[in-house]
Amino acid sequence: xxxxxxxxxxxxxxxxxxxxxxxxxxxxxxxxxxxxxxxxxxxxxxxxxxxxxxxxxxxxxxxxxxxxxxxxxxxxxxxxxxxxxxxxxxxxxxxxxxxxxxxxxxxxxxxxxxxxxxxxxxxxxxxxxxxxxxxxxxxxxxxxxxxxxxxxxxxxxxxxxxxxxxxxxxxxxxxxxxxxxxxxxxxxxxxxxxxxxxxxxxxxxxxxxxxxxxxxxxxxxxxxxxxxxxxxxxxxxxxxxxxxxxxxxxxxxxxxxxxxxxxxxxxxxxxxxxxxxxxxxxxxxxxxxxxxxxxxxxxxxxxxxxx
Numbered sequence: 001x002x003x004x005x006x007x008x009x010x011x012x013x014x015x016x017x018x019x020x021x022x023x024x025x026x027x028x029x030x031x032x033x034x035x036x037x038x039x040x041x042x043x044x045x046x047x048x049x050x051x052x053x054x055x056x057x058x059x060x061x062x063x064x065x066x067x068x069x070x071x072x073x074x075x076x077x078x079x080x081x082x083x084x085x086x087x088x089x090x091x092x093x094x095x096x097x098x099x100x101x102x103x104x105x106x107x108x109x110x111x112x113x114x115x116x117x118x119x120x121x122x123x124x125x126x127x128x129x130x131x132x133x134x135x136x137x138x139x140x141x142x143x144x145x146x147x148x149x150x151x152x153x154x155x156x157x158x159x160x161x162x163x164x165x166x167x168x169x170x171x172x173x174x175x176x177x178x179x180x181x182x183x184x185x186x187x188x189x190x191x192x193x194x195x196x197x198x199x200x201x202x203x204x205x206x207x208x209x210x211x212x213x214x215x216x217x218x219x220x221x222x223x224x225x226x227x228x229x230x231x232x233x234x235x236x237x238x239x240x241x242x243x244x245x246x247x248x249x250x251x252x253x254x255x256x257x258x259x260x261x262x263x264x265x266x267x268x269x270x271x272x273x274x275x276x277x278x279x280x281x282x283x284x285x286x287x288x289x290x291x292x293x294x295x296x297x298x299x300x301x302x303x304x305x306x307x
Contacts, residue, residue: 007069009036014066015138017055074280090282091120098143100127101245114289134274140283141273153272159298160266161242166255170235178258181205189216190237192228204264211265240264
């Protein structure tokens, strides 16, 4: 049994969640892929996958073996390129996740220049609104905006996004333009939560030594950035959102900034990646490239006013 090739097959099945999709990626018959995994399980003396009629899932042993397989394959790729004299071209697959606005506005428009230097590299870009399972779903790195809640991942701070308070002209005609925090008693907030059922933090504003939250009424609660902006445009309430995605709407007058002297705390932007014995070169270089791409659009990593 060719262990390296068998590991490649197993990783494809695990990451894609099925034998058919893995066979399509590898260009092999489904029967060959299934047989390779069965032989691998027999050689190891353990079950790596739970099989159902719809998909396969990793067992506990399978999850542990998957991480070692990834390390082994990454080491093998770098060994093959160890003595090449030409400029180093990356190869393999990268799976990354980030907010759809960040991907569409800043990363994807410049992705061609990175792929031109590394034509053998394949990149999968996810834009999930949910918090993906980085290690379990096979992501090499993720770009996160906001507080980091998972200390099992390695964090690479990139900077922070300035937050802007805004509302539509129609909303301000109906409710008036707030000038002070006290004026918010007569206003409504579009609430944003990560998961429905959670309580919205309310309106965030600076105070001496940090930031405070003011509970506010509001008829609409959303859990994604596109709906949040759409609710503001529809005149459903005030929002507090990163300025990086609001420039065109503010310049065109579709949204109007309010309470500019009372911004919420800047939101940190962080690259996260799994703790691994060996971080592949393609992941390191892609994160370096993305850091350079985003640097002109981010403020300082340590927000002013943070406690």
